Amino acid sequence: MASCSFEHIPERLHTNDKPVINQFQVGEHIYRRCTQELLDTPFNQCNLYELSVNRKGLEGDIISREQDVLINIKENNAPDYDLEICLMEIQELDNNTLTYNKEFESVRNNQPEIARMQLVHDPDPCMYPHCVFRIWLNDVLVTKENYAQTIRKSNMLKNMIRTALGKMIVQRRISQSQT
Amino acid sequence: MNNETSHITRKEELAQSQVFGSEYLKKLDEDTVPSVSNYSDVQEIFNAIFVEYRLSKFQRTALFQIFKGFEEIRYNLDPIKLKSFDFNLNNDGELLLFRKSSFGITTIVIHEEEDIALSFIPYQPTMETVLEFTQDPAQLTIWAYSFFAR
Numbered sequence: 599m600a601s602c603s604f605e606h607i608p609e610r611l612h613t614n615d616k617p618v619i620n621q622f623q624v625g626e627h628i629y630r631r632c633t634q635e636l637l638d639t640p641f642n643q644c645n646l647y648e649l650s651v652n653r654k655g656l657e658g659d660i661i662s663r664e665q666d667v668l669i670n671i672k673e674n675n676a677p678d679y680d681l682e683i684c685l686m687e688i689q690e691l692d693n694n695t696l697t698y699n700k701e702f703e704s705v706r707n708n709q710p711e712i713a714r715m716q717l718v719h720d721p722d723p724c725m726y727p728h729c730v731f732r733i734w735l736n737d738v739l740v741t742k743e744n745y746a747q748t749i750r751k752s753n754m755l756k757n758m759i760r761t762a763l764g765k766m767i768v769q770r771r772i773s774q775s776q777t
Numbered sequence: 778m779n780n781e782t783s784h785i786t787r788k789e790e791l792a793q794s795q796v797f798g799s800e801y802l803k804k805l806d807e808d809t810v811p812s813v814s815n816y817s818d819v820q821e822i823f824n825a826i827f828v829e830y831r832l833s834k835f836q837r838t839a840l841f842q843i844f845k846g847f848e849e850i851r852y853n854l855d856p857i858k859l860k861s862f863d864f865n866l867n868n869d870g871e872l873l874l875f876r877k878s879s880f881g882i883t884t885i886v887i888h889e890e891e892d893i894a895l896s897f898i899p900y901q902p903t904m905e906t907v908l909e910f911t912q913d914p915a916q917l918t919i920w921a922y923s924f925f926a927r
Contacts (some may be wrong), residue, residue, distance in 0.1 A: 638877050639884065643867045689902070750869055753892035754910055761908050764882070764898040 602672045602724035610618065611666060613721040618660075619656065620719060621696040626688045627654040628717075628729065629667040631681040638762070640684045641763045646756055647740040649731035649763075651686070655720065662727035671724040673681060685769040700762055704754040712736055713755040733759065809882065819859065821846045830866045833889045845873070846921020860925060879881045880904065885920060895920050897927055913916040 602612040628651045632640040641649070655661035664683055670676035692699055698717035703710065714734040722728045733740045734748045747754060800851050817913065823844045826832075832840065842858035849907035862876035888894075905926040911920075 614846065638874070638882055639875055642873055642875070642886075643865070690805070699922065720919055753871075753886075753888045755909070756869070757894040757908060759884060761896050761898060761906065764896075765902075765906055767898075 599721070599725050604671065604724050604740050605725055606675045607669065607671065610661070611676040611724060611726055613723050613726045616721065616726055618719050618721060622653070622688050622691055622698055622717065623656050623696070625689055626656065628686045628688065629664050630684045630686060631667050631679055632684050633684050637684060639764070639774055641760045645745055646733050646759055647742060647745055650731050651731065652727040653729045654724070655727065666727065669725070672721060675712055683729065686766040687768045689766060702755050702758040704752065704758070706754070711752055711755060713749065713752065713759060715759055789858040791908065799824045809849060818864055819851055826864055830872065832872060833892045835885050836872050839871070840889045840915055843921050846918040849918070849923065850921060874924070878927055882926055883927060885924060893917065897925060
């Protein structure tokens with residue numbers, strides 16, 4: 599992986615040669631930034647594809663702090679995002695693989711539909727703890743480009759996914775910069 | 778209005794308790810969040826949503842039904858139950874009505890067509906999560922009660 603060249607990113611967050619950690623832990627915290635208006639319902643407004651979060655890390659191997667999710671990794675010396683932090687907690691995992699894979703089933707226009715939501719550790723060169731919730735509809739990965747043609751009209755599945763994400767929220771917190 | 782008067786009277790009686798008066802007041806104040814914040818009338822919220830958003834025919838029909846339920850609560854049941862709530866139209870054109878209480882967050886999602894959902898996500902994991910669906914806007918008159926139940 600390319601190395602991080604941004605000066606404002608702490609060395610501890612550089613990915614370098616660190617491994618991808620495919621497994622998660624029940625009780626592990628994940629962090630998502632959002633506006634204050636959406637702090638109570640951060641997933642009601644956003645489109646359901648590639649939902650970025652940071653993970654805290656496994657017990658005994660903490661890889662990020664809560665505030666790290668506000669660090670801007672888009673450009674060098676960029677100021678932190680002036681946003682709030684939504685604290686989430688992983689509450690269930692596949693017992694065998696210790697990964698997060700959740701399926702949702704529905705019927706639309708008399709056709710069965712299956713959505714799958716997966717949490718993946720997806721390190722960025724400048725943000726090792728970066729993860730992403732990926733969503734598949736009938737085995738097709740939902741992306742920004744195909745969103746309108748895939749899950750946008752699957753109303754029941756979207757509600758199920760948003761509810762599952764909402765259940766993971768344990769605390770809606772004002773960022774330290776606001777205090 | 779009788780219910781509001783009795784509520785105020787009861788609050789004053791409980792505040793007289795030397796031992797627990799402050800606790801009673803604290804609890805009762807937590808419960809008295811503003812009714813339909815920033816508006817004095819359910820009708821004003823109704824109008825504001827129509828003015829602010831371009832809704833589909835299905836959404837307009839659904840909205841009529843839910844506010845019919847709100848009016849029933851306000852005039853026939855207990856106006857104090859008509860607590861503050863928010864609304865917005867998300868990027869998918871879905872109209873969301875949502876409120877938070879000390880127990881969790883209740884949301885009604887009215888999609889552009891066909892589907893309406895009611896969800897309750899509790900803060901305590903031991904409480905049950907609710908997620909219900911309907912395609913019948915008339916169901917919303919009943920769901921209006923569920924919206925304020927928790």
